[in-house]
Amino acid sequence: MGKDDFILKSEGVYKSYRMGATEVKVLKGVDLAVKKGEFLAIVGASGSGKSTLLHILGALDRPDKGVVKFEGRDLNRHSSSELNRFRNKMVGFVFQFYHLLDELSVLENVYLPAMASRSVVGWLVSRRWAKSRARQLLTQLGLHERANHKPYQLSGGERQRVAIGRALMNEPRLLLADEPTGNLDSATGNGIITIFEQLNKAGQTIVMVTHDERIAQKAGRIITLTDGKIA
Amino acid sequence: MYKIILAIRYLIKRRITYFAVLAVALCVFIVVVVMTVMTGLVSDFKQKNRDFVGDCIVGTESLVGFTYYKDFMTMMEETDFIEGVSPVIKSYALISRAGSQHCYGVEIMGLDPVRHSQATSFGQTLYYRKADAAKAFVPTYDPNLPGCVLGIDLALPRDSNSSYPYAVSPAEIGYSISCFPLTAKGALAKAGLGEINTQTFYFSDHSQSGLAREDSSLVYLPFEQAQLLCGMAGPLERANAVHIKFKPNLKLNAGCEKVASLWQMFKQQKAGEEQADLLDTVTVQSWKDYRRAFIAAMEKEQTMMTVMFAFVGITTVFIVFVVLYMIISHKSKDIGILKSVGVSNADIVELFSGFAFLIGFLGSGVGLSAGWLFLIRINRIEKWLFEHFDFQLWDRTIYAIGDIPNQVSPKVLVVIVISAIVACLAGALVPCWQAAKSKPIETLQVNQL
Numbered sequence: 001m002g003k004d005d006f007i008l009k010s011e012g013v014y015k016s017y018r019m020g021a022t023e024v025k026v027l028k029g030v031d032l033a034v035k036k037g038e039f040l041a042i043v044g045a046s047g048s049g050k051s052t053l054l055h056i057l058g059a060l061d062r063p064d065k066g067v068v069k070f071e072g073r074d075l076n077r078h079s080s081s082e083l084n085r086f087r088n089k090m091v092g093f094v095f096q097f098y099h100l101l102d103e104l105s106v107l108e109n110v111y112l113p114a115m116a117s118r119s120v121v122g123w124l125v126s127r128r129w130a131k132s133r134a135r136q137l138l139t140q141l142g143l144h145e146r147a148n149h150k151p152y153q154l155s156g157g158e159r160q161r162v163a164i165g166r167a168l169m170n171e172p173r174l175l176l177a178d179e180p181t182g183n184l185d186s187a188t189g190n191g192i193i194t195i196f197e198q199l200n201k202a203g204q205t206i207v208m209v210t211h212d213e214r215i216a217q218k219a220g221r222i223i224t225l226t227d228g229k230i231a
Numbered sequence: 232m233y234k235i236i237l238a239i240r241y242l243i244k245r246r247i248t249y250f251a252v253l254a255v256a257l258c259v260f261i262v263v264v265v266m267t268v269m270t271g272l273v274s275d276f277k278q279k280n281r282d283f284v285g286d287c288i289v290g291t292e293s294l295v296g297f298t299y300y301k302d303f304m305t306m307m308e309e310t311d312f313i314e315g316v317s318p319v320i321k322s323y324a325l326i327s328r329a330g331s332q333h334c335y336g337v338e339i340m341g342l343d344p345v346r347h348s349q350a351t352s353f354g355q356t357l358y359y360r361k362a363d364a365a366k367a368f369v370p371t372y373d374p375n376l377p378g379c380v381l382g383i384d385l386a387l388p389r390d391s392n393s394s395y396p397y398a399v400s401p402a403e404i405g406y407s408i409s410c411f412p413l414t415a416k417g418a419l420a421k422a423g424l425g426e427i428n429t430q431t432f433y434f435s436d437h438s439q440s441g442l443a444r445e446d447s448s449l450v451y452l453p454f455e456q457a458q459l460l461c462g463m464a465g466p467l468e469r470a471n472a473v474h475i476k477f478k479p480n481l482k483l484n485a486g487c488e489k490v491a492s493l494w495q496m497f498k499q500q501k502a503g504e505e506q507a508d509l510l511d512t513v514t515v516q517s518w519k520d521y522r523r524a525f526i527a528a529m530e531k532e533q534t535m536m537t538v539m540f541a542f543v544g545i546t547t548v549f550i551v552f553v554v555l556y557m558i559i560s561h562k563s564k565d566i567g568i569l570k571s572v573g574v575s576n577a578d579i580v581e582l583f584s585g586f587a588f589l590i591g592f593l594g595s596g597v598g599l600s601a602g603w604l605f606l607i608r609i610n611r612i613e614k615w616l617f618e619h620f621d622f623q624l625w626d627r628t629i630y631a632i633g634d635i636p637n638q639v640s641p642k643v644l645v646v647i648v649i650s651a652i653v654a655c656l657a658g659a660l661v662p663c664w665q666a667a668k669s670k671p672i673e674t675l676q677v678n679q680l
Contacts, residue, residue: 060571093572099567104237115233116572117573
């Protein structure tokens, strides 16, 4: 395997949190490599550090120690604005609780990342493209008729599909999903995983955190996080 | 673009923001109304003072007065920047209405009505002789009698509606006016000889200057008679002041400086002449300095009001702070979501500052409109309150004002709107900073939901 085949690598990642007077060590030296086009599932018990690792991989948080490299570049060396651009262009997040903005419509939630990266003028120039891309994604996700609805008018599965649409809006190289089926019933959860499988088949790299072994089985590779380390 | 959209949606969808807008609107409304009325009262009061005294006053506080005023007036009239010059006698007197035993103290002002109307707005303050100020001291009922003009509140007590019950023509009333004439050295001129000068004058008109103190204590007399009463007539005539009006194109300070320099020259010319020492007590003052004691009190009141409204502004800042703090606390999840899609801390600050700006802008818009609507009806409202509840904002028997000033000054409005928006932005400062500082992983955690 060539060096460039890895889109994401973590080397000796440590992370701890302070809870009152106690320091809780969550990650204790995580080494991980994700290949381009791979569908990786990270499993582990509750509190094993899965979500923390995912946040660090997506630059939502910084490790206390260790290196996270995206396409060979150390994220620790990125400036704040570079990290913002990284989160906007390179990764897409799907959260367990969907995390949609209640004030925006379904369509607006989907094209939010495109709006976020552009100035008012830039947005006015590219809004046709963005809206068309968002509508296309909603069609692919079976939500075409829900474009003008508000998130609270949707079911859990529909909301998660909107969140997937938002994550894919800027065609990110990496999709990070944190318990994407954790708040859904089995059938709806399977539907979401099916979407992930289809995306992966189309070449999308996906890293998914789940505590559900059955869901994890759908991924191409599974790693288990135990006590802050990869088992 | 999302910042504009979200700021507008937060404003529309969150009911608590209506309270913030309402709070700003109320503050702006109060400030607009009070500042407009206050500014109007102050500028009206200043204008009335200027109308009353002219542009510049060359005079002395001494009741003895000063000599050679005629020579100085001639010198002034030869210049090209003077529009009117009027000599004035000022003193105190005792007045009693004919047939009445009651006697009370008043101030007297001896003046030539034609000259004084050129230097001040004296002619415009008259009621019966407004069109012909030259006849101010000529009673309509008997032109041969010596007339006097009384301050309106001396002549005409207000009725139950706080209005003056003007008669069609002046009533024939005689007033006995007594003065204590003084020599050039300040001694009683008639010591041992009765000491006072008394003359009867007949009511010819009343003067409404709009200045409460003057309208309730001044009696205007013909210049020569007042000079005689005060012992200022004789070979070396004296006056207490010369009121001057400049030509319209001359600025006040420049005019006063010119007069002051002419006065210095004049004083030097008269040095060594008889009673020239009286010229040393004379000062040259602009109307603002001359009436400083009265204007300063009003300006102080205005300053105090401004300070009070600065506190109102602080309350607005606090209200906006509380509202934004609450909204941002509820919107921590949104902040996390936005950061997860690459929004920077500066963008978060801009988003919530924009939201605060909208609160300020809308609040000031509502407050300004309501204030403006209230102001254009303020006199009608006051009249209605007076008719139905006998309530007057300013008791007209005490305050010499006609209508409540309601001319909205665009400059004041701009300052108020900018202050309201700045207050909102100041109130948003801390919550915005906290929002920008928050870590997305903390706000997106399940236990935060």
